[in-house]
Amino acid sequence: MTSTIILKAIVKDDKKCIGIYFPYDKALIEKVKSVGAVWSKNLRCWYLENTKQNFNLVYETLKGLAWLDMTELKNQQNMPDKIQKQASDTLPPLSQEAADQIQLFEQWMKSKRYSINTIKTYTEAIRIFFRYHASKSLAEITEQDLIEFNNQYILKNQYSSSFQNQVVNAVKLFYGRIVKRQLNPEVIHRPRREKKLPNVLSKEEIKAIIVAPANVKHRAMLSLIYACGLRRSELLNLKLQDIDSKRHLLIIRNAKGRKDRVVPISDKLIEMLREYYKMYKPQMWLFEGQNRGEQYSEQSLQSVLKHAVAKCNIQKPVTLHWLRHSYATHLLESGTDLRFIQELLGHKSSKTTEIYTHVTEKSIQKIQSPFDSL
Helix, strand or coil, X not given: CCCEEEEEEEEECCEEEEEEECCCCHHHHHHHHHCCCEEECCCCEEEEECCHHHHHHHHHHHECCEEEECHHHHHHHCCCHHHHCCHHHHCCXXXXXXXXXXXXXXXXXXXXXXXXHHHHHHHHHHHHHHHHCCCCCHHHCCHHHHHHHHHHHHHCCCCCHHHHHHHHHHHHHHHHHHHCCXXXXXXXXXXXXXXXXXXXXXXXXXXXXXXXXXXHHHHHHHHHHHHHCCCHHHHHCCEHHHEECCCCEEEXXXXXXXXXXXXXXXXXXXXXXXXXXXXXXXXXXXXXXXXXXXXXXXXXXXHHHHHHHHHCCCCCCCCHHHHHHXXXXXXXXXXXXHHHHHHHHCCCCHHHHHHHHHCCHHHHCCCCCHHHHC
């Protein structure tokens, strides 16, 4: 069994669904179609309604054809009822007026070139907000309604602080641009931003992960993420012409904040990419899926990392972003100026980069505990 199928609990069109993720495979596609699953272009997965009958059908159909990863599905299914309830369980349907205006909002954001993720996040947030206030017209909604939604829906259902901020940002933008009326979101006390330290792996752990895959393409992808401090989307959006081997530079185009940047790329990595190119000969994207000209999927890339981590027996919940965090921290530990690291990572503010000073061993290990002098 060479393929991995990931099952997740997702929400599609306000319905609880089972998301089915796997690398492109014609045989598997026919199998998931046979159980009634349909393709979602936005979510980039096959899905069907999340019922016990459908789950059993999916399981019986796919078992033995590939390795079924149901970890995330089980975790989400076992969440407390209070947290697990989706908007469709407790809220009335969206009014036609709100649906039409949200469509205009989405079109406006697209015209302003907002990222796909931001558009999806804001439209979902504003949709839930208007479903909560379905009995009111958009013109009737006031700051007091925003306070009520925050207290009686977000806080009562223990939704995250990030969701709270998303709703506030979406409502502010919607009313300022679509309704042409300022709705002051500052009436809600925004939650304090969590200050979590980045997760960092040692150089030995990084090396073990990179050399673990037997597949040249998989090794090249993981190596490039770490060696150049790339985000997942930045790696998948790379094209052949983005490698300037003569100048030893990698050009990252249209990254977060719609900014281009360049990062150095070593001879060692260039040789690895040449070996990969001779074997796979990609046509458009640097890393393509099973079909020529098809972009490599996020799910497949995550699966590559997961198998590599399992193979080298690292007992940590490693994500692709950990490789980027490790790149920055290891640069800092080797003496690279923080300002250069900021440029290499594409951070807008130096404050974002300064968080790596809290996890670098070079500084922390020099500190002597007063216990040692007792």
